[in-house]
Amino acid sequence: MTANLVRAVVRWARGKSPWLLHFNSGGCNGCDIEILDLLTPRYDVERLGIIKEASPRHADILMCTGPVTRQSKDRLRRIYEQIPCPKWVLAVGSCSCSGGVFQGGSNVLGGVDQVLPVDLYVPGCPCRPEAMIDGLVRLLERIE
Amino acid sequence: MNFDLVLESLRDALLLPEIESRPVPIDERFVQIPPERLREAVAVLVNNLELRHLSTITGQDTGQGIELLYHFWHGNGLTLCTTVPYEKPTVDTLMALIPAAAFYEAEVTEMLGVTFVGNADPGPLFLPDDWDGDPPLRKQNAHG
Amino acid sequence: MIGTATLLSESRMRMDRVKIPIGPQHPLLKEPLAFQVTAEGERIVESTLRLGYVHRGIERLCQERTYVQNLHLLERVCGICSHVHTTTYCQAAEALLGLQVPLRGLYLRTLLCELERVHSHLLWFGVLAENIGFTTIFMHAWRDREIALDIMEELSGGRVTHAVNVIGGVRIDIGEAQFQTIISRLYDLESQVHGFLELVEQERTFRARTRDVGHLSAEQVRQYCAVGPVARASGVDVDVRRDAPYAAYNRVPVRVITNDRGDVWARAMVRAQETIESLRLCHQLLIGLPDGPTAVRAPRRVPAGEVVSRAEAPRGEVIYYIRSDGSDQPARVKIRTPTLPSLMTLPDQLRGVHTADISSVLSGVDLCIACADR
Numbered sequence: 003m004t005a006n007l008v009r010a011v012v013r014w015a016r017g018k019s020p021w022l023l024h025f026n027s028g029g030c031n032g033c034d035i036e037i038l039d040l041l042t043p044r045y046d047v048e049r050l051g052i053i054k055e056a057s058p059r060h061a062d063i064l065m066c067t068g069p070v071t072r073q074s075k076d077r078l079r080r081i082y083e084q085i086p087c088p089k090w091v092l093a094v095g096s097c098s099c100s101g102g103v104f105q106g107g108s109n110v111l112g113g114v115d116q117v118l119p120v121d122l123y124v125p126g127c128p129c130r131p132e133a134m135i136d137g138l139v140r141l142l143e144r145i146e
Numbered sequence: 147m148n149f150d151l152v153l154e155s156l157r158d159a160l161l162l163p164e165i166e167s168r169p170v171p172i173d174e175r176f177v178q179i180p181p182e183r184l185r186e187a188v189a190v191l192v193n194n195l196e197l198r199h200l201s202t203i204t205g206q207d208t209g210q211g212i213e214l215l216y217h218f219w220h221g222n223g224l225t226l227c228t229t230v231p232y233e234k235p236t237v238d239t240l241m242a243l244i245p246a247a248a249f250y251e252a253e254v255t256e257m258l259g260v261t262f263v264g265n266a267d268p269g270p271l272f273l274p275d276d277w278d279g280d281p282p283l284r285k286q287n288a289h290g
Numbered sequence: 291m292i293g294t295a296t297l298l299s300e301s302r303m304r305m306d307r308v309k310i311p312i313g314p315q316h317p318l319l320k321e322p323l324a325f326q327v328t329a330e331g332e333r334i335v336e337s338t339l340r341l342g343y344v345h346r347g348i349e350r351l352c353q354e355r356t357y358v359q360n361l362h363l364l365e366r367v368c369g370i371c372s373h374v375h376t377t378t379y380c381q382a383a384e385a386l387l388g389l390q391v392p393l394r395g396l397y398l399r400t401l402l403c404e405l406e407r408v409h410s411h412l413l414w415f416g417v418l419a420e421n422i423g424f425t426t427i428f429m430h431a432w433r434d435r436e437i438a439l440d441i442m443e444e445l446s447g448g449r450v451t452h453a454v455n456v457i458g459g460v461r462i463d464i465g466e467a468q469f470q471t472i473i474s475r476l477y478d479l480e481s482q483v484h485g486f487l488e489l490v491e492q493e494r495t496f497r498a499r500t501r502d503v504g505h506l507s508a509e510q511v512r513q514y515c516a517v518g519p520v521a522r523a524s525g526v527d528v529d530v531r532r533d534a535p536y537a538a539y540n541r542v543p544v545r546v547i548t549n550d551r552g553d554v555w556a557r558a559m560v561r562a563q564e565t566i567e568s569l570r571l572c573h574q575l576l577i578g579l580p581d582g583p584t585a586v587r588a589p590r591r592v593p594a595g596e597v598v599s600r601a602e603a604p605r606g607e608v609i610y611y612i613r614s615d616g617s618d619q620p621a622r623v624k625i626r627t628p629t630l631p632s633l634m635t636l637p638d639q640l641r642g643v644h645t646a647d648i649s650s651v652l653s654g655v656d657l658c659i660a661c662a663d664r
Contacts, residue, residue: 026321028344031660032369032450034320035413042416042432056317073274074322074343077314103366106354108282108347109274128369128450171385173534174598199528200515201600201609202626215624217609221533223598246515246631257349272345272663282350 019051020142023061023085027078027114028104029068032128033095037065045131052138058084063141065134066114069097069104075117082118090141093120094134096127103127147221149175152195159190174223176215181228184216185238188226191218192243200244205254207285212258216240230260239264257283307335310645314343318421318649321659327640327648334640334648339633344663352623357383357457357592360620365451367625368661370410373402374603375625376455381536382599382612383457386592393538395459395584400538401575402442402454403601404568408479409438410604410656411565415486418558418653422499427489434482437475444468459585464576473576480569487562490555500555504639504651507552514634518606519564520655522548523556530602537601542574554654561656590618605629605656627661 026034040047041054055061058081070078082091093114096102101112114120121144124137149167156177157165166178179187191197197220204215212235216226230237239262240247251262252269259281270277308329314322322343328336348367352360364379365372377399384391391399416431439449445462446452454460464472489496506516511524521528529546531539547563549556594616600609606628615621632655639651 025315026344028322028346029660030344030366030369030372031321031658032366032372035369036450038320039432039436042436043429044433044436058315068344069346071274071343071345072276073345074314077322077343081315103363104346104348104351107351108279109272109342109345110347127366130449171595171597172381172536172599176596198512198515201607202611202624202630204611204622204624206613206622206624215611217598217611219534219600219607223534223600225598244515245513246634249630249634250626270342272342274342274345282347 019053020062020138020145021053021055021060022063022065023055023058023081024065024067025078025081026068027066027074027098028071028110029095029097033067033097033126036128036131037067037094037134039131040134045135047135047138050135050138059086061085061089063090063092063138064118065092065094066098066118066120067095069101069107070111070114070117071109072111073109075111078114078117090121090145091118092137092141093123094126094137095129096125099123099125147197147224149222149224152191152197152224153177155190155194156187159194160186170225172223174217174225176225176227179226179228181214181230181237184214184226184228185240185243188216188240188243191224195220197224198244200240200246200250203247203250203254205258205260205283207258207283209285211235212260214254214260235259236261236263238262241265257281259284306330312648312652318652319657319659320417321657323657323659327645329645332644332646334643334645337637337640339636341633341659341663344660346664348664349623349625352620354619356590356618357620358590360623361455361457362453364623364625365453367664368627368658369450370413370658371406371603371605371608371661372451373406373454374601374608377403377537378599378601378608378610379612379623380455380457381601382597382610383588383592385597385599386595386612386614387457387588388593389458389586389588391459392583392586393580394463394582396538397541397575397579398445398460398462398464398584399455400542401572402445402452402460403537404571404575405438405442407568407604408565408572409435409442411561411568412438412483414561414604414653414656415558418554418650419496421649421653422496424496427486430482431486434479437479441472441475444472456585456588458588459583461585463584464579469576469579473573476569476572480566483562483565483569487559487566490558490562496558497555499647499650500553500558500654501551502553503643503647504554504654505552506635506639510635510638514631514638516606516631516635518603518628518632519557519560520632520635521606522546523560524552525550528607530600530607534600536599538575542571542578544571554650557654557656591616592618592620603628603661605632605658605661625664627658627664629656629658629662632657633662
């Protein structure tokens with residue numbers, strides 16, 4: 003009975019306060035600065051319980067930006083493995099959805115789904131902060 | 147930049163009676179130097195003329211060999227051009243004269259397969275550790 | 291006996307060298323970049339770095355696309371300095387085509403260049419502040435940066451990438467109503483930036499974290515051919531806007547700001563003062579905006595030839611070399627961005643620095659790895 007209660011609380015907390023880890027696997031930085039923008043006063047996602055974490059061990063959601071380059075493929079996978087379950091992957095921006103404008107580049111493998119299972123794709127070049135928040139909310143609805 | 151002085155200094159120091167040069171937009175003069183005299187030419191610029199700002203080194207496969215363009219700036223643009231043959235794509239390093247040449251030469255090495263004799267750490271700089279293809283900017287790889 | 295702990299006096303403790311990896315994923319680094327820093331005790335003795343995590347092979351991609359398609363690609367070399375990339379590229383193509391961009395187009399192109407400099411410097415300032423523990427200033431700087439982003443969005447439709455440049459000019463224009471609101475918002479932003487400058491000049495903890503840290507002499511700057519604020523903060527007086535004026539810079543001269551200290555604090559001073567100067571330039575460009583068209587038509591095929599084009603990105607000199615073979619696709623596009631020489635100065639900047647100051651030094655450079663790797 004207590005175990006069930008704890009599980010229910012954890013599930014509620016996870017849905018109400020997801021912690022994000024951001025990794026750029028080869029993007030131009032456009033989506034990255036818009037992700038950072040989420041934390042700043044205009045968008046302020048912290049009021050929604052979302053904070054950006056520095057360590058994969060603390061994160062619930064991996065927000066990926068940029069196409070996956072050959073050099074960053076292994077790091078991306080390793081970071082994903084270090085995030086404790088349950089975990090979700092959000093592909094933010096056209097490049098992490100599909101490789102975007104860099105498709106065909108000599109060092110580019112494609113979108114994040116070439117390497118990791120993606121839970122939600124949020125397109126845009128760059129992806130607007132409003133679209134990212136929308137994506138996060140949809141993901142949270144799915145989590146709960 | 148006193149371009150006539152530059153040409154005269156190069157002619158005198160390299161003992162070359164004629165040095166081909168041509169104007170190039172936007173504000174540039176391209177000067178032809180044989181590859182085996184390139185380091186001497188740069189020594190003249192750096193030591194005699196205080197002409198030290200190397201913006202970058204462009205390498206390109208022209209079909210007739212690998213052309214190297216050393217883009218300098220001193221009030222106006224000055225580019226030293228030289229071509230190395232496919233059979234022996236080597237030229238001396240400029241690192242002792244201009245430490246900035248380190249990265250620019252390393253990039254030309256990995257992208258075009260040119261060897262800069264004396265550059266102890268030629269990379270890889272941008273290409274991944276597991277790059278197994280030919281230098282990506284060589285003509286036969288241009289549409290690979 | 292419990293355990294075999296032995297107490298050593300400090301003098302008998304061996305000072306081994308410790309290798310500290312930083313990146314490619316690290317809270318200090320906004321982009322993937324691998325550093326390895328070797329520390330002896332608390333001091334850094336050497337460092338090496340590995341680039342390539344953001345290498346997308348853009349130069350090769352340019353050869354496979356048309357000049358017009360490359361506009362979209364090259365704006366995405368870097369999300370922060372996207373407009374200056376297409377500016378340098380368009381200048382090069384326009385020179386090969388022999389096109390004269392109308393003056394109104396040049397002014398608007400320059401306006402976006404300066405707004406981009408403002409947003410980039412404020413972005414950098416916030417990130418530096420965050421990395422040295424000053425989260426409040428990060429929030430303030432990025433909140434105020436939204437004013438610049440709003441203006442750019444109003445002018446172009448995009449906050450981060452603008453697609454303003456076309457070969458032959460710019461595709462945007464500005465009306466009287468817009469003009470008035472932009473002028474008033476620039477004025478608001480300027481008073482905020484004066485506050486940041488005062489903080490840099492006088493705030494004790496900021497000064498303590500940034501003064502005498504990450505020093506570069508003028509000679510070291512020249513050896514690595516460093517450019518931009520990194521060079522100017524070591525007393526090296528270079529700025530493409532003044533030395534080789536492009537766009538409308540020959541009509542709105544720039545006051546180039548230098549500082550002799552050569553440390554992270556000097557870089558903060560230079561960038562803060564440059565932001566104020568950029569806001570002044572935006573004002574000049576708006577009130578002096580000439581009438582007329584904003585672009586001329588450009589043919590699809592570019593005559594055979596070569597061109598070297600330079601501009602002053604927020605981080606310094608950016609150079610493009612383009613060779614055309616007479617078709618509608620470039621035969622070669624070579625790009626060198628200002629972060630590359632700045633990266634070469636890093637081992638010198640880090641030598642002798644405390645490990646606790648790594649964050650100051652790395653942030654002080656204003657690295658843009660997407661630009662460096664292409």
